[in-house]
Every structure is written in structure tokens, then in C-alpha cells.
Amino acid sequence: MSRRGFLLAFLLVSLVIAGVGSYYASSHPDGLEFVAERTGFLDSADDSPAAASPLADYQTKGVEDERVSGGLAGVIGAAATLLVAGGLFRVLRRRGPAEDDDTEPAEPAGARVPQARS
């Protein structure tokens, strides 16, 4: 699998999970919330200042259909994460091939020699 192909597939899997799979996720409280409820400190939680966000609680405000509303929120959130993290890592990265780099290290091709790097 080419690197580009792999990255595209990885992106697609993430978007499908966030956009489609998440609808089928369990809606039970998560471990912390459950423990908070059981032991009696759940009421100490305050509403987030972001509670009025159009994507609050992974639902898109103004979209009636629950499946579309949740899926859209998931895809937008995943895209926002990709934008922020991808942009950050682009800025932080070393330019050019790394010293330990080779374009296809997965293939132990004996013919590959260091000076073949461009």
C-alpha cells in the first residue's frame, strides 16, 4: 500500500467512525461520570461555558435528524482536529528527509543505497 493510499484510508476510517459509527456508540455514562453518580459527586459538575456551542454534546444545532446531527458534529470535530494538529505538526516538522529516513523503509531492498537519496 502506498503511503498516500494508507493515509487516505486512515483518514477515511476516522471520518466514518466519527460521522457514522458514533451513532451506534453506547450512550451510557462513561466510567468517570458513572463513578461520580454512584459515589455522589456528579452534582458538583457545572455546565461548561461552551454548552451553548452549536456542536455541544456532539449534536449539531438546528439539525433535526439525530443521526445527521451527530454525524455532522463528529465530522466537523474530526476535521477541526486534523486542521489544528496537522497545521501544528507541519510547522514543527524538520524540513527535508530526516537523517534516519528513507522513502520506503518497509521494503528491505538490497539495492537501496544512501546516495540514492535526493
Next chain:
Amino acid sequence: MHVPDGFLDAPTSIATAAVAVGGVALALRGARRELDDRTAPMAGLVATFVFAGQMMNFPVAAGTSGHLLGGALAAVLAGPWTAVLCVTTVLIVQALFMADGGITALGTNVDLMAIVGVGVGWLVFVAVRRVLPTRLGSVAPAAAVGAFLSVLAAATLFSALFALGGTAPVSPDRVLVAMLSWHTVIGLGEAAITALVVGSVVAVRPDLVHGARPALKARTLEVRRPVTAAPTAPASSAPAPTAPAGDAA
């Protein structure tokens, strides 16, 4: 595991925020060594996958669910410093846009999931990897152990923070016991998902898995041994262009 505002008092939240800022600053420096033209796009996608994975709550028992924290997963795929930034990005997007996890609790959540989740996940992974044979098949099991313990570590830290600065009059011991027992089960889910994802990527593109570098290097040297065993140079110092030089851990 997303802590909302209000669970912890202001001094505790300020302290955890200070630790978070320090940890992220260190990660910004460390990630420069892990990221290059080849790994940077992968790292961005790892963050995206962690966001998606955190949406998939899986049922545990008795009306509870758990979801991927992704610290160990991100560390093994992208490298530990980059992983801190991946999970932190996810937490910021969740807190600001999804109202998942509080705003004053953001530092606490970064400490729990980005710093401790990644840190413990990575250190345990490296320790287990050292014990197992150096080959690609060892990467996913080692990642699974790291994932399991990372969840328990985060649950323990939350309980400790609650003991220090919890706002509700609840016995910290009860919180610790409940957190650990439920998160033992959730940790098994974390381990399974981490092993599945890491194993799949290792099977297809092991060169994009940060934690697979020693195994790839060993494989490469093995293949090259007949060639590099020339009388002029010992095998250890022979040029090996595909061998990663700088895996710090």
C-alpha cells in the same frame, strides 16, 4: 474520563493547568525531533483518529460505558511527545466545541489523558517491548499493555486530585476503589482497540509506526548481514540507510 468544571476546586484546577502548560511546552520541543516530512501527516491523522475513537463509547456493564483515551495508541504510532500534542488538540476541540470536558478543567484533562495517559502508555510500552523479542509482532501486544496501564494510571490520578481538591464531600477512598474497578474493565477495551489499530498499521505500513522502529531496524540489519559483513567494517558500524538512528527511548 473527561472531567467537567466544578468537580475540582480552583487551586487544584490552577495547579493542574500549570502542569499542563509545562508538559505541553516540553512536548512542543520534543515533538520537533519526532516529526519530519514523512511522519507529520501521519501524526495529524493520529490526532484525528483519536478524536473519532473517543466518540465510540463501548458498553461496559451495569449501564456504564468506556471509550478510547488513545494516549498509548498515539504514542506508539506517532511518538510520545507528538502524542501529547495529539491528545491535547483533541481535548481542546472537545472542550471548546463539544462542551465535552470543562474549560477550567481543561488542564486537569490534559494532565490525565495527554500527559499521564501518553507518558505511562509509552513508558510501559517501551518496557514491555524490551522484554519481548525485537520483531514487528511484539509491537501490538506491548502497546496493549501500555494502553491498559495508562487508563489505570489516569483513573488513579483523577482519584488523587479528587482527594486533594474535590468539591463534594465524598470519601476519596470510595472514589479510588470505584474508579479503579470500573477502569480496569475500560482499560481492557482500551488495550483491545489499541492492539487492533497498532497491529493493523504495523501489518500495512510499519515504517509509519514510531514504536516499530527498533524492530524494523533489527529486521533490516538481519537482511543486510551477508552484505555488510565485508572485511573492512564490522556489522554494527556498517551503513544502514533504512535504520532509524534516533529512537531516544
